[in-house]
Amino acid sequence: MENPLLLGPIFIPLAAAVLGLALSRYNRAQRALGVVAGGLAWVCSLILLAQALDQGVQTYTMGGWTAPFGIILVADRLAALFAAMSTTVVGGGLLYAYHCHDKVINRPAFISLFLTMGAGLVGCLYTGDLFTLFVFLELMVIASVLLVAISDNPLGLEAAIKYLFISAMGTLFLLLGVAAMYATFGTLNMADIARVLATGERPFLATEAAVMLLCAFLLKSAVFPFHFWQPDFHTTAPTPVHAVLSSVVVKVGVYGVIRMLTLLFTEEAAAIQNILIVLGLIGIFFGSLGALRTYDAKRMLAYSTFGQIGFILVAIGWGNPAALVGALVYAVNHSFIKSSLLMLTGVVSSRTQTKTARLTEIAGVGKHLALTNALYLLGGLALAGVPPLNGFISKLALVRGGIAAESWAVLGLAVGAGMITLLYMTRTWQLMFQRKPDETTAPLKDYGDSPYAPLLLVGLCVVFGIYAAPLLEVAALTVSELAQPEIYINAVFGR
Numbered sequence: 001m002e003n004p005l006l007l008g009p010i011f012i013p014l015a016a017a018v019l020g021l022a023l024s025r026y027n028r029a030q031r032a033l034g035v036v037a038g039g040l041a042w043v044c045s046l047i048l049l050a051q052a053l054d055q056g057v058q059t060y061t062m063g064g065w066t067a068p069f070g071i072i073l074v075a076d077r078l079a080a081l082f083a084a085m086s087t088t089v090v091g092g093g094l095l096y097a098y099h100c101h102d103k104v105i106n107r108p109a110f111i112s113l114f115l116t117m118g119a120g121l122v123g124c125l126y127t128g129d130l131f132t133l134f135v136f137l138e139l140m141v142i143a144s145v146l147l148v149a150i151s152d153n154p155l156g157l158e159a160a161i162k163y164l165f166i167s168a169m170g171t172l173f174l175l176l177g178v179a180a181m182y183a184t185f186g187t188l189n190m191a192d193i194a195r196v197l198a199t200g201e202r203p204f205l206a207t208e209a210a211v212m213l214l215c216a217f218l219l220k221s222a223v224f225p226f227h228f229w230q231p232d233f234h235t236t237a238p239t240p241v242h243a244v245l246s247s248v249v250v251k252v253g254v255y256g257v258i259r260m261l262t263l264l265f266t267e268e269a270a271a272i273q274n275i276l277i278v279l280g281l282i283g284i285f286f287g288s289l290g291a292l293r294t295y296d297a298k299r300m301l302a303y304s305t306f307g308q309i310g311f312i313l314v315a316i317g318w319g320n321p322a323a324l325v326g327a328l329v330y331a332v333n334h335s336f337i338k339s340s341l342l343m344l345t346g347v348v349s350s351r352t353q354t355k356t357a358r359l360t361e362i363a364g365v366g367k368h369l370a371l372t373n374a375l376y377l378l379g380g381l382a383l384a385g386v387p388p389l390n391g392f393i394s395k396l397a398l399v400r401g402g403i404a405a406e407s408w409a410v411l412g413l414a415v416g417a418g419m420i421t422l423l424y425m426t427r428t429w430q431l432m433f434q435r436k437p438d439e440t441t442a443p444l445k446d447y448g449d450s451p452y453a454p455l456l457l458v459g460l461c462v463v464f465g466i467y468a469a470p471l472l473e474v475a476a477l478t479v480s481e482l483a484q485p486e487i488y489i490n491a492v493f494g495r
Contacts, residue, residue, distance in 0.1 A: 003051065006060040006073040006126055008044030009087055013037050013119040017112040024108035031098040034111040038091035038118065045080070045087040045122070052080040053477060057491035059128070067128070067492045068189035074128040076488050077478040078262075078328075082255050083125045085332045086248040088460075089339045090118035092453050093240040096343050099450035101350055104152050104238050114241065117143035117249075124252050128492055130178050130188040130213075137174070137220070137252065141167050144237075144245060152355060153236040163233040170219035170226075177212030180205040191492035194263045194485055202267075210265045214257065214272065221253025221309055224282045231290075234302040235357075239346030239449070242298060246305045247339040251331055254312055258327070261316070262482040269319065277317035281413060283310030288420035297345045297428055298357040301338065304383070307421065308334045311394075314414055315401050321479050323401025328475040330394040333382075333464060337391055340457035341379040343449075347372050348432055350448035359428070364437035365444065372451045373433040375458045380425035382461045385418055390464035390471075397472070 016037030023029045051058055052075050062071040075083070094114060097105055104110055120140030127133050145167070149160035178188060184205045185193050197206070219226035234245050257276070261269040287306025294300045312334075315327035348366045349357045356362060366372055378389065385395035395418060402411030437444070464471050481487055 003048070003058040003060055003075070005044055005048055005051075006058060006075055009041040009048075009083060009122040010073075010119050010126065012040050012044070013115040013122075017115040017119070020112040020115065021108065027106050030108075030111040031105070034094040034115060035091075035098050037115055038087070038094040041118065041122070042084075042087040042091045045083045048075045049077075049080040049084045049474075051075075052077050053474065057488060059491055066494070068187045068192035071132050072128040072189070072492060073126045074191075074488070074492060075126055076491070077474070077481045078255070078258065079125045081328065081332070081474060081478055082251065083122050085335050086121050086125065086251070087118070089248045089335050089457070090121065090244055092339060092343070092457050093244045095456075096243065096346070096449070096453035097240040099452070100238075100240060100346075101447070101449055102152050102238050102355070104150055107150055110147070110150070113143045113147050117147065117241075117244065121249060121252065125255060128190055130181055130190060133256075134171075134174050134178055138171065140249065140252070144241065144249065147241045148233060148237045151236055151238050151241075155232070156236040159232040159236040166219075166228075170216050173212045173216035173219065177209045177216060180209035180212060184209065189492070190259070190263060191489045195489050197264055198266070198485065198489075200267065207268070210260065210268055210272075213260060217253040217256035217260070218279070219253070220256070221250045222306065223253070223279055223309060223313065224286060224306075227283070227286070227306055230305070231299055231302045234305070235296060235299045239343060239349070242302075243339040243342040243346075246302055246342060247335040250305060250309060251335065254309065254316075254327075254331060257313075258316060258324075258482070261319075263485045263488060266485065273317040273319045275317075276313045277407075277410060280310040280313030280317060281410060283307060283313065284414060284417045288417050288424070292420055292424045295359055296357050297349070297359055297362060297432070298342065300359075300424060300428060301342055301345065304421070304424070305338065307417070308338065308383075311398060311414060311418075314410060315398050318401050318405035318407060320401060320404045321476075321483070322397075322404040324479045324482065325472065325475045326394070326397035326399075326401040328478055329397045329471055332471060332475075333390040333394045333461070336457050336460045336464070337379055337382045340454040340461065341376065341383065343454035343457070344372055344376045344379060344451065347449045347451050347454070351444055352442035353445055354442050356442050359431055360440045361442040363431050363441050364435045365441065366433040367436060369433070369451075371455070375451060375454055376433065377429055378458050379454075379461065380429050382465070384422035384425050386422070388465045390461045390468065393465055393468040393472070397475075
C-alpha cells in the first residue's frame, strides 16, 4: 500500500537539519526547531505503526521506480515498531537538549547533526534494499561520530577517531556483503533476494554474504567480539547523544539480525541462532560484570548495554514465537529504560562544576534532587526487572521464550546474571542519592539540566509495566507477520 507518510520520519528531520544550519546564530530557535521536528517524526511513526498493524505492510516507491529496480521504503510491523521506539527516544533526546547546559549544545551544528543521526536511524529501519541501508547507516554513523568529537569531554575526539576506524571495519563487512549479494543476485532489493532464497537455492557467494552481513550487524550492536569500541565512544558523548546511542542506535544491528533470520536466510537461521545464544550469554556476563566494576556512572550504563543486548540475542537465538515476542518487548522496554537512566545521570552530572560522572566525584550530588532521585530509582528497578515496571515484563517474556525452547541451562544462566543488574543499579543509586557529599565529591553548582525529558520516558516504563498488554499484543502480531515472509515480499511487489 503506497503511503507517502513514510517520508515523514526521515525527511522532516533532514529538512529541519538544513534549516537549523540557517539558524546557526539563534541557538534557542535551533533547539525549538529540533523539538518540533522530532515531535513530527514521532507522530508520523506512530501513525505508520497503527496503519501497519491495522492495514498491513506500508510501502512507498521513490521516484516511481518499482521494485526491484528503484528504492522502496517499507514499514512492516517490525520496521514500524522499531521506528516508533527510535523516534520516541530521539524526541526525548531533543527535548533534553532543549534545556541542557552543556557547551556543545550551543555549537551551530549540534542540533542539525542530532536530527541527521535520527533521520539515518529511521532510514535504516524503513529501507527495503541493502545499498540504501548502507547509505542511511553511514549517515547515522558520521553524524554520531561528529557529535562525540565536538563533545565537552576532552576525550571525545580521541573516542570518535577510534570509533571511526573501527566503524570502517563494519563498513567493510557491510560493503562486502552488499557486493556479494549484487554479484550473486543482480539486485539489492531485500524482497527480491528473499524470493530467490525462499526456493532453497543458494547461488555463488550467498552464504559468504550472510556471514559478512551478520558481522556488520553484530559490530553495530557492539556484540562480542566486536564490543571494544563502545564504552569509550558512548561515555564521552554528550548526554542526549549518549541516551540515543546506548538505547536505540545499537538496536539497528538487532533489527538487521532479525531481518536476516526471518526474511533472507531462513534456512541458515538455526545455525546462526546457535551462535547468537553463545554470543548473547558472553555479552550478558561481560556487560554485567563490567558495569559492576567500573568507575563511572555513564560508563556503567554503557557496559550494561552489552548485557541487555545479550538478553535480546539469546531470545532471538531461541527463535520460537514466544522468544521472539520476548526479544521485541525487551528491545522496546530497554530503549526507554536506558535512555531515561542516561539522561538522569546527566542531570546529576550537570550539578557538578566539572560535569563529571565518576562515581567517587558524584557521591551525594543527587541527595537533594527529589524528583531525579525517584525517577532514577524507578529506572534502576525497571532495568533490573523488578515488578510492576516494564523491565519485569521484558524478563517475564524472555523466561516464557526460554521455557518454550526448553533451554534450561541457558535460561538459568540468563536469569542468574540478571541479579547482577540489581546489584550495580542499587549501589549506584545509593551512592548518588543516599550518601552525603564528602571530600571526594566534585564542587557543586546551584543549577543543572532539567529532569522533565527523562520523566516522560520513565512514565512510559511505568505505563508499559502496569499496562503491558498493548505492547505484548503488538509484539505478537509482529512475530506472526515475520513467520510469513511472503507478506513482506508480496507487499513490496504490489501484490
